[in-house]
Amino acid sequence: MNLWLQIVDTAGAVLLLIGAATCLLGVIGMLRLPDVLSRSHAATKPQTLGMILVLAGVALRLRGGMELATLALIAFFQMLTGPVASHLVARSAYRTGQVDHSELLFDELDEQLTGGK
Amino acid sequence: MKRVLGFSFRNADLPPLSFEFGTRRRRVLDLPLIAWLTVIWVLLWSTLTWANVLTGLVVSVAVCLAFPLPRVDLGLRLHPWGILRLAGYLFYDMYTSAVKVTRQTLFGLPHRAAVIGVPLRCRSDLMLAATAVAVSNVPGGSIIEVRRATATVFVHVLDADRPEELEAARRQVWRVEELTVRAFGTRDEIARVAEPPPPPQLAAGRPAP
Numbered sequence: 140m141n142l143w144l145q146i147v148d149t150a151g152a153v154l155l156l157i158g159a160a161t162c163l164l165g166v167i168g169m170l171r172l173p174d175v176l177s178r179s180h181a182a183t184k185p186q187t188l189g190m191i192l193v194l195a196g197v198a199l200r201l202r203g204g205m206e207l208a209t210l211a212l213i214a215f216f217q218m219l220t221g222p223v224a225s226h227l228v229a230r231s232a233y234r235t236g237q238v239d240h241s242e243l244l245f246d247e248l249d250e251q252l253t254g255g256k
Numbered sequence: 257m258k259r260v261l262g263f264s265f266r267n268a269d270l271p272p273l274s275f276e277f278g279t280r281r282r283r284v285l286d287l288p289l290i291a292w293l294t295v296i297w298v299l300l301w302s303t304l305t306w307a308n309v310l311t312g313l314v315v316s317v318a319v320c321l322a323f324p325l326p327r328v329d330l331g332l333r334l335h336p337w338g339i340l341r342l343a344g345y346l347f348y349d350m351y352t353s354a355v356k357v358t359r360q361t362l363f364g365l366p367h368r369a370a371v372i373g374v375p376l377r378c379r380s381d382l383m384l385a386a387t388a389v390a391v392s393n394v395p396g397g398s399i400i401e402v403r404r405a406t407a408t409v410f411v412h413v414l415d416a417d418r419p420e421e422l423e424a425a426r427r428q429v430w431r432v433e434e435l436t437v438r439a440f441g442t443r444d445e446i447a448r449v450a451e452p453p454p455p456p457q458l459a460a461g462r463p464a465p
Contacts, residue, residue, distance in 0.1 A: 161354060168361035176412045177369060179398050180357050187393070188354040191347075209299045218346075222392030222399065229400045229412065247373040248401055248410040 151199030158192030161185050174239060175232040183225040190217050283321060290316045331380045331442045338439035342390070345435055350393050360414060368417045371400060374429045376407045377449050378437050384409075386440055387433045397425055426453075 168181025194210045201207075232238060233248070240246060263275045274286040293316030294309065301308045376387060381404070388399050388409055401410040413425045430453045437449045 161358075164354075164358045164361070168357055171361050174369075176398070176400070177414060180412075180414060181361060183392060183398065184350065184357050185354045188350045191350075205299070205302045205304065209302055212296065212299050218393075219389060222389045225392060226388070226399045226402075229398060233400050243368070243370055246371040248371045 147199050147202070151196045154192050154196030154199060156196075158189045158194075158196060161189030161192060163189075165189065175237050176229055179225045179229050179232075182228075183221050187217060187221050190214070283324060285317065285320055286325070289325075290320060293319060330382050331445065332382055332440055333442055335439055338435070342435045342439040345432075346390060346393055349432075353393060353397075357414070368415070370413050370422070371410055372413055372422060372425065373408050373410050374426050375453075376409060376433050377430075377451060377453060378433060378441065378445050379407055379448065380442070380445055383433075383437050383441050383445055387429075387436045390432045390436050391429050393432075397429065 162185065165181050165185030168185065169178050172178045172181055191214050194214050198207050198210050201210075273288055274284055276282045276284045290313065294312035297312030297315055298304055298308050376384065378384060378387065384402060384404065384407060388402050391397055391409060391411065392399055397411045397413060399409055400412050402408070403410075409429065411425065411429060413422065415421050434449045437445050441449070
């Protein structure tokens with residue numbers, strides 16, 4: 140039984156590390172990608188995945204029913220709020236003209252907003 | 257003559273599983289909302305005791321009375337099997353999209369981004385919002401704008417120079433929409449997403465890249 144606990148503990152530690160590394164990759168992506176919209180990809184997706192991996196690691200270390208439910212709640216709210224924040228950043232960047240349209244291959248939203256000019 | 261207490265199963269104007277009370281200013285209490293707030297309260301205290309459950313009930317009723325919501329049916333239905341399928345798909349999706357974004361950053365593959373509009377089939381506000389949140393997790397898609405009138409989401413796609421990538425992004429949005437509605441939607445919304453997706457009029461006449 141002790142060996143089993145050790146395995147679970149190690150798996151939890153590994154998940155924590157992978158999660159932290161994924162978040163780090165997201166930060167590197169934010170530094171390296173060229174514009175706001177691409178950066179918002181890097182800011183949300185790896186972060187959310189890393190956060191969930193960290194939470195899974197913590198869940199493997201804590202192993203309590205209530206703690207599991209609380210961690211699930213955290214993951215739920217993270218998945219709910221992250222996209223909203225990134226959408227707001229992308230939308231305000233787009234509307235205030237921070238987006239370089241020549242960089243985009245084509246833009247169907249611009250056609251809608253300007254009436255297809 | 258109105259009763260002091262009215263229940264949703266007698267009065268079709270009320271949201272499901274709720275009751276209203278009072279004489280002049282009728283207040284509506286939504287029972288699932290109160291249950292959900294109580295669950296959050298108990299989880300925040302992280303011990304399941306009667307005291308926590310009771311104080312949670314009191315606090316959530318007080319919150320619902322202090323910040324009343326409009327008495328509309330949001331159209332939220334829970335389908336357990338649909339939620340499981342959506343969660344599994346989202347998790348897989350999140351993994352692949354994180355890998356993709358990481359590859360893009362580390363190796364700096366040359367790519368051209370684009371903004372595409374994808375017309376959705378669902379019409380209710382809640383389903384539109386839920387789909388938009390879920391779509392933010394599809395590989396290489398992030399929402400820029402949602403048009404409520406035409407139920408169109410505008411998605412920023414990272415690598416748009418290949419037409420098959422664009423088609424894949426569109427199909428993925430429709431797939432996520434169908435899964436979301438099958439997890440949370442009402443019956444007629446589900447019937448709506450069971451139909452084939454609308455033809456992409458916006459993409460017509462697009463010059464080949």
